[in-house]
Structure formats: structure tokens, C-alpha cells
Amino acid sequence: MAHADEYSPLLKVRKFADVEKMANAKLAAEPGNAGALVAKVRVILADGKEARFDEGVALAEQCVAAHPKESTCHEMLGNMLGVKAQRASLFTAMGYVGKIKDSFKKAVELDPDNFGARSSMLQFYLMAPSIAGGGKDKARDFIAETAKVRPAFANLMQAAMDLSESNFDRAVATALAADLRGNEDMATQQRNILNNAGHLYMEDRKYAEAERAFRELMTRHAESWQGYYGMGKLLQEQGKAKDALPLLDKALGINPVAGAHYRIGKCWQQLGDKPKAIAAYEKALAFRPELPKQAKGDAEEQLKALKKT
Numbered sequence: 001m002a003h004a005d006e007y008s009p010l011l012k013v014r015k016f017a018d019v020e021k022m023a024n025a026k027l028a029a030e031p032g033n034a035g036a037l038v039a040k041v042r043v044i045l046a047d048g049k050e051a052r053f054d055e056g057v058a059l060a061e062q063c064v065a066a067h068p069k070e071s072t073c074h075e076m077l078g079n080m081l082g083v084k085a086q087r088a089s090l091f092t093a094m095g096y097v098g099k100i101k102d103s104f105k106k107a108v109e110l111d112p113d114n115f116g117a118r119s120s121m122l123q124f125y126l127m128a129p130s131i132a133g134g135g136k137d138k139a140r141d142f143i144a145e146t147a148k149v150r151p152a153f154a155n156l157m158q159a160a161m162d163l164s165e166s167n168f169d170r171a172v173a174t175a176l177a178a179d180l181r182g183n184e185d186m187a188t189q190q191r192n193i194l195n196n197a198g199h200l201y202m203e204d205r206k207y208a209e210a211e212r213a214f215r216e217l218m219t220r221h222a223e224s225w226q227g228y229y230g231m232g233k234l235l236q237e238q239g240k241a242k243d244a245l246p247l248l249d250k251a252l253g254i255n256p257v258a259g260a261h262y263r264i265g266k267c268w269q270q271l272g273d274k275p276k277a278i279a280a281y282e283k284a285l286a287f288r289p290e291l292p293k294q295a296k297g298d299a300e301e302q303l304k305a306l307k308k309t
Contacts, residue, residue: 007039008184013223014255016043032066034073041076048289050087056080071111078103078120097132100124115153116185118146122157126164136164152179156186159193168197172213191217195226202234210234225254233263241267258287262295269302278306 010019019039026036037059044056057080063073081100085093104124107117122142128134139161147154156178162171175193180186198213211234217227232247245267252260265280281303284291291299 007035007042011039011042011046012184014046014225016047019043032062034063034067034070037063037066038072038076041080045076045079045083048083050289053080053084053087057084069110071107071114071117074103074107074110075114075117075120078107078117078124082120082124094132097128101128101133112149114185115150115156115183115189118142118150118153119157119160119185119189122160126161136161152181153186155179156189156193160189163193163196163200166200168200168209172197172209172216176216187221191221191224191226194220195230198230198234202230202237207234207238223254225251225257225260228254229257229260229263232260236263236267236270239270241270256287258284258289258291259295261287262291262299265299265302269306274306274309278303281306 007019007022010016010022020043023036023039023043026033030036041056041059041063044052044059057077060073060077060080063070064077067073078100081096081103085096085100088096101121101124104117104121107114108121111117122139125134125139125142126136130138143154143157143161146157155174159171159174159178162168162174171193175190175197178186178190180190194213194217198210198217201207201210201213211231214227214231214234217224218231221227228247229251232244232251235241235244235247245264248260248264248267251257252264261280261284265277265284268274268277268280281299284299285296285303290296
């Protein structure tokens, strides 16, 4: 598999510059090296900078051309086209759909043990309309098919399905019971399910359930920023700003994101420290990728009010 172990530890702690330096050195000596090509695509996917999406597609296509029987190359191409489709207009996105589906299907055919490809195939079925080859019936059929050959995979995929159908309790329970078998892609899926469930619980004001999801996330995936950010956001929204700040600072130390600066601004505002609140909001608004629309509007409004008083 092209998902080379030498890059995984650095990818896990988001040392993207180091990964790219290693990959570039490998490609200078061996231009078609699958592990290095995949590593660079993974960096682009994880970093989420739209300006590099076309580069990511080109790297994935190079990987497929050089290694047509390498499952991970096809998986990365499907993932890169998928993120491009999500940012594109509906008309443009529809043009990617067939190639995305074919890429994931080929990746699974080439390596039935590629959980990342199976997970991506499932997400395609859940997100794409039936007219484009998606739909929940196809997702259920795919999980059932997977259960016959890789039951551990199917359990975690079912948790993702439960989450998409708002069955949060079952999704969390299934994800926590999953046998990850040292599989990094399965660990990532577990982490994402716990993170998404925590935020969805929060939206429903089910704070105890959200706290459990985030605490499990921090315990099981201590290297991830998501658990600390989620718990910090949860505490801040409940008015516990003093307790939230160290968690948000920890999240920032692992992965600087606009949302953490925004939540830190909310904390300092709750604690009555206007200069620190202003500084945090300004950092949040200057950050790229930028805040989601609603949070951006609120940050601008709060900053304006703070500077008036």
C-alpha cells in the first residue's frame, strides 16, 4: 500500500512541511514513487487550502498513471476530486461524480483491506443524489457487502451511517466498540465520528452527551486537536470560559484554526478582558482558511461593539 509508514507519524501530528520535504526528496530521486505522491496528496487534503486542490488532483493522477494497480492512488484521486466537487457549483460538481465513484470502486477492488477507500465509497453513497449513483439504499447495500468480508470495517461504517441518520447514541456506542486493529484509517474514522457526534449533540443542547463524546475523543486520540477544541467550545457555550481557555489553547498548539481564535475571543469577552477579546477576534478574522459565515459575522459584530465601548 502506498500509504507509507515513514510519513504517517508526521501526518498524524500535522507536520506538513516536514512531510513535503521528505516526499520531495524521495520524488527527486524517484519521480514516480507512490508513497511520496500519496503523502503530498494527503497533506493537501488535510491542510484544506483550495489553492492547492488542482495540484493535488494532478499528483493523484500521476500516481494512478504510474501505479494503476495501487489502491491508495485511486483512493486519493477520488478524495481530491471529491473536495473539488464540494467547493464547485452544482453543475460543475456533477461532472466529477462519475470519476469519483469509479476511483473509489477501483480502490476497493484492488485492495479489499483498504478501509479508507471503503469509508470514502460510503460517504459518496451518503452524499451523492441517487440520480448520480448515490443514495442511502446503496450505502446500506455496501455496508452489508462489506460485513461479509470485513465485519470490523462494516461496524465502523455502520456508525457513520447511524450518524448520518441522526442516531447519535448508537453511532457513538458502535464507534467506541470498534476493533481498530492498529488501522490508522479506522482510527481516523472513529475520531471523526466522535467529533461530529459531539458537535451535533451540542446543537441539540445535549451537553452531557456532547461532553462524553469529546472526553472519549481526548482520551483515545490525545494527539488530535478536535477533542480539545470541541470540549473548549462546549464549556464556553455553557459559560465556563475559564475552564475552556486551556483546552482551546491546547487545540491551537496542535492545529491553528480560525475557530479556536474565535472561541478564545468569546471566552475573554465572557471574562471581561476586552483587550484580549479584541486581539483574539482580530486573529480569527485575519486567519485563513477563514471562519464559517455565521461565526465570521458574529466576530465582526462583537469586535465592533468591543471597540465602541
